[in-house]
Amino acid sequence: MALIEGAISVIDEKGYAGANTALISQRAGVSRGALLHQFGTRAALMAEVVRHVFEGEMAEYEKVRQATGLGDHLYDWPHQLWAVLSRPAGLAVLEILQATRSDSELAEFVVPMQEEVKRSALVVMQGAFGGDEVLARTVMRLMVWSIRGLSIAERYLPHSEENKAAVRLLSQLLKAAVPDGKMTGLSEFTTSES
Template sequence: MSTSRRPQQERSVATRERLLEAAFTCLLEGGYGATTVGHVQQQAGVARGTLLHHFPTRSALMGAVVEDVVERRLELLTTARDDDPAPASWDDVVDLVWRELQSPAFAVALELWVAARTDDDLRAALLPLQERIYRTVHRGVTRLVGADHPRSPMLVQFTIDLLTGAHLAGILSPRAGTSDVVDAWKVALRELATSDQSDVRRL
């Protein structure tokens, strides 16, 4: 590869990252409705043609934001690695999932998923990413406690679903008792994880 092409490609990558960062910021601060192509262009400080070169449609840009969330922003995807040392405790898993649900990355993903319910183009852009996100998150959390635990997949799913529901229930205004629900689930989860293995098929 020529030396002249390398800087050009590096600039292209840097511009793409700037656009994704701008779109993420717009979604976080103003929501999907306010995140227009023009707003992102202004936030990124690029020409409209430059934005459209990288992302021909608004839906393509939003889909790329979700991919960026998966690749870079969800902490559990970078901490739950194959080379992690000892398995984490179930309490650690609950704390990690609860923290991620309150992160900017989840807020942006939620903004897009809600918008996709009534936006056909956006839904078409996000559908191919949906299962990838769920699989990656589930696999990452399962690694924390050790995939060889016979109940890991189901207990991780219980944890993600229950905590997601608890978080969404208080997303407009914090609900009293939510922290008690999280603490109670830690107790229940420990009991489910260590109970008689002959009951594993019931879960």
């Protein structure tokens, strides 16, 4: 756990490229050898960061939903996602995902992990809001990647009020499209036109 948190902290501070095993192990308070013994490679550690962050995010979403009811409707999710994905851990995962483009070893570990994460989230989403798999994937992609993009904007081109307004707008658009908060009302918008 300390190594995962150390990796997140170093990525937050130095970016993915600057998050080498020496800095991560130092931040975690362990030797570099201990890091390599536990994970084998930096790429394997980064895949575990993705898994750990996802599991933490899912627990956080459920905690907020139970405490506030926020998350019971599809249109609640832009706010939920913003609260979680714009944190350092969410941004670290985004940097790891971006790095898979040029790091084939990282891609070998992370891409299957990310697919597993998506499948798990899809099951939860369909269970809560209905819809077939294609619709659920489409809606999830719209929400997650819209919020991930806004979290990048918040980090590098901070205009907090504009970013928060965009999150509110996405939520309101979803509410207008599906006032009952269920995904099935969006089916007509995702069918291809001939």
